[in-house]
């Protein structure tokens with residue numbers, strides 16, 4: 001059987017619990033598909049970052065895209081974290097929970113003029129600039145609005161993150177960041193520009209990194225640039241390494257975070273940049289293990305060549321398997337001591353890519369509850385209403401309490417923004 005994601009999910013008398021709450025009871029109460037998160041698991045991940053960076057000048061900005069439910073954002077805000085956002089919608093979310101705008105880093109390759117204006121009005125702490133054109137757009141709007149935003153420059157260090165190609169972002173063939181050779185000239189221009197305050201340098205080389213060595217390669221390259229800038233009399237305050245720390249979905253071996261901190265510190269201090277504040281934008285590594293997606297098996301289907309468990313949770317609820325062929329653990333909520341068979345766990349959506357797990361040993365039982373674990377990151381935040389399926393409900397467990405943090409869509413929600421012209 002697949003392993004449990006963290007100590008907050010345990011079987012008690014054969015039934016899966018999240019902290020002090022019986023998951024079967026949650027499914028009875030709220031129905032399936034249902035996302036369930038453990039608050040304590042998120043707190044533990046936050047504390048893990050805090051202790052790894054203890055004694056090191058740092059700033060943490062949670063990457064909202066990983067899981068953007070307001071209640072989840074509130075947990076990070078309460079812990080004093082800032083936020084990494086990539087859209088006006090994410091900005092609105094973090095402002096909605098009362099986040100301090102000074103603790104926001106605005107990333108993303110495609111910031112529109114409207115988004116820049118709104119973020120400037122909100123007094124967002126830092127803009128992560130990803131191109132020369134963006135620099136020009138931002139500085140001219142800032143001049144017009146008579147403000148002086150703090151900026152980092154996201155550099156593309158051209159290093160291989162050794163992750164899935166769809167989530168690798170630090171190669172020169174990727175759209176992200178400023179190419180390494182143009183970065184020096186552009187940062188020099190920014191240093192001389194009175195409409196922005198040059199504060200730092202940034203990179204984000206990819207997601208689900210299972211080794212820290214690509215971070216160290218990126219760090220070495222950024223330091224090469226910092227040295228060149230220093231020669232030109234330009235000193236920066238912050239160095240942002242983005243997110244990307246991987247998690248264990250199956251058998252990945254992730255080194256302790258302390259090793260990342262040690263390696264980065266060693267490199268920075270060794271070359272005269274030990275005073276820089278390290279900024280991190282973790283997403284997956286702080287929320288993935290906290291969440292599960294529950295589905296109920298509707299049908300057991302056997303063909304001459306395959307066995308399927310068809311659940312009411314599908315690719316629209318959790319797209320990672322369909323999109324990246326990602327392996328996510330699948331566990332029965334109620335342990336059964338009966339014979340198991342190898343099943344493909346699939347959803348009801350009309351696509352052959354609608355699967356959650358392949359060749360999983362599970363009981364052949366209609367009505368059983370299945371939990372896809374490690375689903376707290378890039379699960380609900382990537383969900384869609386494809387096939388006119390209602391977005392699932394979300395529950396946050398805190399000790400013995402369970403809070404509904406998102407109602408399931410109503411049927412009316414499906415067409416809430418649609419208009420049938422009277423002429424039709």
Ligand SMILES: Cc1ncc(COP(=O)(O)O)c(C=O)c1O
Pocket residue numbers: 063066084107108204206207208242243244245281282283284285
């Ligand atoms: C700029 C930026 N920062 C942070 C993150 C968070 O990454 P992860 O969820 O891998 O920690 C991402 C997403 O990959 C990103 O694009």
Ligand SMILES: N[C@@H](CCCC[NH3+])C(=O)O
Pocket residue numbers: 065167207208320377378382
């Ligand atoms: N959505 C991706 C991660 C993308 C990170 C965004 N920069 C995943 O589920 O693995």
